[in-house]
Amino acid sequence: MPIYMDMHIAPGVKAKDVAEAHQMDVLHQSEYGCKCMTYWIDEERENIFCLIEAPDKDAVKELHRNTHGLIPNKVIEVSGNIVNSFLGRIYDPEDAEITDKGLKVFAEPSFRILLVTKITDPHLFRRQLGTDRANEILKDYNIIIRKNLQGHTGREVEHEGNDFIISFSSASKALSCALAIQEEMQQYKNLFSFKMAINAGEPIEKSNQIFGDTIRFANSMCFIADNFQIAIAAKVKELISNDFFYNKSKTLITLTPQDESLLQLLFTTIEKNYNDSNFNISDYCKATTMSTSQLYRKTILLTGLSPNILLKEYRLEKAKELMRKKHYNIAQITFDTGFASASYFTKCFKKKYGLLPMAYLDVLNN
Numbered sequence: 001m002p003i004y005m006d007m008h009i010a011p012g013v014k015a016k017d018v019a020e021a022h023q024m025d026v027l028h029q030s031e032y033g034c035k036c037m038t039y040w041i042d043e044e045r046e047n048i049f050c051l052i053e054a055p056d057k058d059a060v061k062e063l064h065r066n067t068h069g070l071i072p073n074k075v076i077e078v079s080g081n082i083v084n085s086f087l088g089r090i091y092d093p094e095d096a097e098i099t100d101k102g103l104k105v106f107a108e109p110s111f112r113i114l115l116v117t118k119i120t121d122p123h124l125f126r127r128q129l130g131t132d133r134a135n136e137i138l139k140d141y142n143i144i145i146r147k148n149l150q151g152h153t154g155r156e157v158e159h160e161g162n163d164f165i166i167s168f169s170s171a172s173k174a175l176s177c178a179l180a181i182q183e184e185m186q187q188y189k190n191l192f193s194f195k196m197a198i199n200a201g202e203p204i205e206k207s208n209q210i211f212g213d214t215i216r217f218a219n220s221m222c223f224i225a226d227n228f229q230i231a232i233a234a235k236v237k238e239l240i241s242n243d244f245f246y247n248k249s250k251t252l253i254t255l256t257p258q259d260e261s262l263l264q265l266l267f268t269t270i271e272k273n274y275n276d277s278n279f280n281i282s283d284y285c286k287a288t289t290m291s292t293s294q295l296y297r298k299t300i301l302l303t304g305l306s307p308n309i310l311l312k313e314y315r316l317e318k319a320k321e322l323m324r325k326k327h328y329n330i331a332q333i334t335f336d337t338g339f340a341s342a343s344y345f346t347k348c349f350k351k352k353y354g355l356l357p358m359a360y361l362d363v364l365n366n
Contacts, residue, residue, distance in 0.1 A: 001053050003037070003080050003090075004060050006072035007204040008048040015041055015107035018048055023103060024067040025050075032063040038092045040203075042109035049110045049203055051083060051090060076208050085157045086112060086167045086203065086211060113174040113200045113236060114211060115154065115166040116218035117145065117181075120193040121320065122162050123363045124353060129191065137188055138162075144184045152177035165215060171239035174198050178230045182251060189228055197221035197231040200239070220267045221255075224303045229253050234260055259302060266299060266307075270314050275338045281307055315339060316352050323361055330357050 010018075018041045025036045035053040042048075050072070054060045057075045065071050080090050087110055096106040119125075119141065126134040149156055149166045152173045157165040168174040178196050185194055199221065201214030209215075221231035231253045232240075255263065269287045273279040284307055285295050299307045315337045322333050331342055339345035349357045 001033075001035075001055065002077050003051065003053050003083070004057060004075050005078045005083065005203060005210065006050045006052070006060055006064070006075040007202070008050070008070055009046065009073050010048055010070070011046050013041060013043060013046055013048060015043065015105050016103070019103050019105040021068040021070055022050075025052075025063055028067045029063060032059045034059055034063050036063075037090055040087065040110035041107050042111060043107055045109065045111060045202075047110075047202065051078075074204055076204055076210065078210050079158075082158055082210060083203075085155055088155060088167075110203050111200065112203075112211065112214075113168040113171045113198060113239075114157075114214050114218060115149075115164070115168065115174050115178055116197050116199070116215060116222060117164040117166075118193075118195045118197075118219070118222040119163060121353075123360070124355075125192075127355070127363055137192060141185065141188075141192075141194075144181055148177050148180045148184070152180070171198075171200065171236050172241065174236070175230075175232070175240055179251075182228060182230060185228070194228055195222045195225045195231070196229075197225065197233075198236050199233040200236050216267075216271075217260075217264060220263055221253075223267075224263065225253050231255075262298060263302060266303070266310070267314075270311055273338075274311065274315050274318060275336055277335075277338045277340050279311075279338060284311070312348060313352070316349060319345065319349065319357070320353075320360070323357070323364060333357070 018039065022036060022039055029036050033055045037051040037053060039048060039050040052060050052063070054063070060075050061071060084090050092104060093106055093108060096104045098104050122134070122138055125138070129137075145164050146156065152168070154166040154168050154173070154177055157167055159165055166174070166177070168177070175198060178198060182196065185192070188194070197218040199214050199218040201211060203210045205213040207213045207216065217233065221233065225231040229251060234255060234257045237254050265288055269284060273283065273287070281292060281295070285292055288295060290298070295307050299305065299310060303310055305313065319333050319337045322336060330345070334342045334345040337345070339348070346357055349360070353360065355363070
């Protein structure tokens, strides 16, 4: 049976009230074919996230509606393993307090700080450096990451790809871990493209993927960071002592909230429109409510790239992503990533990555 996570925005919420509501859910769960697994409550941020095994989303909503009336603001389907890798559990905490009346009360927030790493495309890296040497460095990279995340009580999140997503409850431990990784990786700085970003958020926001918004913006921050830099979101910086930032201006990059809003706008607009070959700078300006000169000036200032090049590079990365997912038809990839023609896509791909798309597919197959 599927597992769902729901979100409740609950001003003034208290742990005892949520414990009582959860107890009511458990008493009536069988009537709706559900199994209430656990929940997270954050009194400070005034939200609740419930984890429920259920036939469908409607069953989750009806259970809540008819037992205590706290209807969720949003419900998404999740994997139990993924939830556990982000949050550390999928059932009630074992050390939860039990009152004299048998009520299990706990207040554990779901807010997490996520460290995201981005490295050189391993397939291109092996081609550039040679398989044996590249594999040696990639193996060392994996050892360094896993050693440091364990030493800083981070949790490795299950996901596709060669990069890492590491979940922390503490912002200072997330940054300490990133700095330790960065220091150990310095030996490969001239051989390896390596960036990190630290962002924070809740399991459910706008995305239908758990922590999807937090991860997506961390990826955007990695995009604009220089090689071997750590990009830190404003909300994370607020949680960390200024001592961490002393004399580290070259290794860390932070943005103002205004710049973060602009970065979100730029990449959200591209994500919505990159597969439309008719989407042009005029459309980009309309979508972001900026003039052409404003868009060019602000995009170059923030990303170092013009809007045209930013869009093209985003499309190229999406094309590689499709190739890795076994979408081997170049004509279809050209169409799906918004390039006007296969010949133009091929030209751009060769210029960016140093080999033709078909040659990259051959690399993936070897």
